[in-house]
Amino acid sequence: MHRLPGLDLLRSIAIVWVMFFHTFLIGGLGPDWAWLTRFGWMGVDIFFVLSGFLIGSQLLRKLQRGEALQLGDFYWRRAWRILPAFAVVLAIYVFFPVLREEPNLEAWWQFATFTLNLLIDYGHNQAFSHAWSLCVEEHFYLLFPLLAWWATRRPSVARVATLFAALVLGGIALRAGIWLHNDALQPQRPWFIEDIYYPTWARLDGLLMGVMLAALRVYRPQLWERLQARTMASLLAGLAAIALAIWLFQDRTGLVANAIGWPLLSFGLGLLVLAASSPRVWAIPGTDWLAAASYSLYLSHKIAMHAVYTWIAPATPLQGLALFPVYAAVIPAVGAALHYLVERPGLQLRDRLAGSPRGVEAGSMPA
Template sequence: MNLAAAAVSPPSTPRLPGLDLLRALAIAWVMLFHSVWVGGVGPDWDGLARFGWVGVDVFFVLSGFLIGAPLLRQLQEAPAHFSLAGFYVRRAWRILPAYLTVLAVYLAFPVLREHPNLESAWKFLSFSFNLLVDYARNPAFSHAWSLCVEEHFYLLFPLLALGLSGRVKSWQLLALFAALVLGGVALRGAIWQHYTALQPDRPWFIEALYYPTWSRLDALLVGVLLAVAQVHRPRWWAWAQHHANAVLALGLLVLGLAWWLFRARTGLLANTLGWPVLAAAAGLLVLAGASPHSLIGRWRLPGVAWIAAISYSLYLSHKLALHAVQTWLLPWLPELAALQFAAYVAVILLFGAALHYAVERPGLRWRDRWPGRASSHVQPPSVAVTSR
């Protein structure tokens, strides 16, 4: 691949406190949810953890927006200088060092896994885990499913953006988005009806409905739609940013509707209408978070930017940390819920920070030294995260 082609990079985007806050809340919520499956952090936190899987959709919207906007802006301003190879290489440097390190730990040290059984390495290396997993037998490192979804997005989105750039009108693009969302509703409904009728003796909800990429496009599409609005509809974007608190309030109301639809998480209503409604809610929150005028985007809260910065490493390593505390530390601690919870938090942060500073950040430094590093310059960190 030729990475030497020069490219015009979009202006450096400052960190947005509102998006950092959403990212930090999402990763914390997802880890609370996973704590229930790995062993839990005590019954006092069960209610808070119950809907933690919602965090994944916030991350998918963030990914669609933060990856999509710089790419679309570059295609608008300097399409001849865009390097597809440069985009892929930058994504690889961003994702692979920390991911391969954690995968190596899972493969080499079974005692550290949250579950003894792990799928074959090639499924993780090919990012096909979310399509081929035998969840009942091999659930270890299952949170890699959402990273597979993101990798499929990274692979296909720039190709689609290149193919459609300058060739479609706004109404055609909106029609395409609507068709994809409605197609997802129909597909998930058909899958749900099929497997509900058959009742196979396997966790089909996870394997056939919840993990596959084609079932989880809603939030990514909403993120891309936000990116399109920011780049190609600047007046509308400016108006929405000016009214960010109203957008935030609407996002919270729609989020409440989504939770109502998901009161039966594996039900038909949740898995048809629930996902696009949840994606819309997350999109409104991200739209509000991107504005310095919103309540969540106005101030920098202590520690939030750091949690957001290490969120990818936290995502990769937190189940190892949860298992380590449950197996080796908890037996030595008094049965005090607050103390045990603090132990979980401390060890999770320790594992995540170690991976971030020892592997993730060096990988980013190597990426920025790579020839053609300006090509397809996408600033934001990976926001891949999972909900199981």
């Protein structure tokens, strides 16, 4: 799949928005900027929709052409896409505690097995906790090819629609049930994070929305083209749905937001992806680099933030927003080092081992 400037723009917005959200670790940007930072966690949901769309398009296109899924090749490419940079950052967190944004870290094997999001004790071990989203992505990579193969053996609109509806409604019921259960018991732990926000089975909406777009693109290309011809309508409808979701998430841990807020947010983001995937969207300088380096930036940005906050800020007279240019220089520098020294060489080695020239990677998450 060739690069699309609109999708690069969405990736760039997603990674920057997530990093703004995580400024709470360094005291935040102040009340005047709360409108920008408060909902930055939604950047991860942008990545989920993009992952579902791009990986879904890649695999469904092969199935639609009647090609056999080469699962070994798919898992091989995904592993080389994710593991080298992830392993380096995990080693930094394990062996250099001074660089952690929080003192305590879960056992290394939870990260290595991508079970962190299911087993984390968030109340005590918050360092590198943003790896939870990589766990969700890995579970998607593992299971989706098998599910796609099953669903397309005998293609049926009714069959696929029933499956999608069951997953959406099941997610609503599951999150609502978990919320009501925990709200009644009030366990002495951060149950919203551990039971609703992190677990894979509660966070399928974004990935599912992306896969639905991919299925539409592959199996109904004429309808897809007609929808893409209405880019502005998709954009405005998507922004309206996201605005409604933001209104629901004013109470981020509330029942209504966690029951129906996630599918609503994913629907709005899906419409943005539909609009952004139009080839008529112009490229914006810098977004291609941010998109390409988004995975390395996602992995390393908390380390960079912590380093500035702990060692550079106390040594300068700068305070508050005056320090922002320092963070804006150090965070991309650390991310670029990881991207150019580990992530890209890993991809080049992967392709040399596979004996094929490097193509455009179809991934989307900062994973």
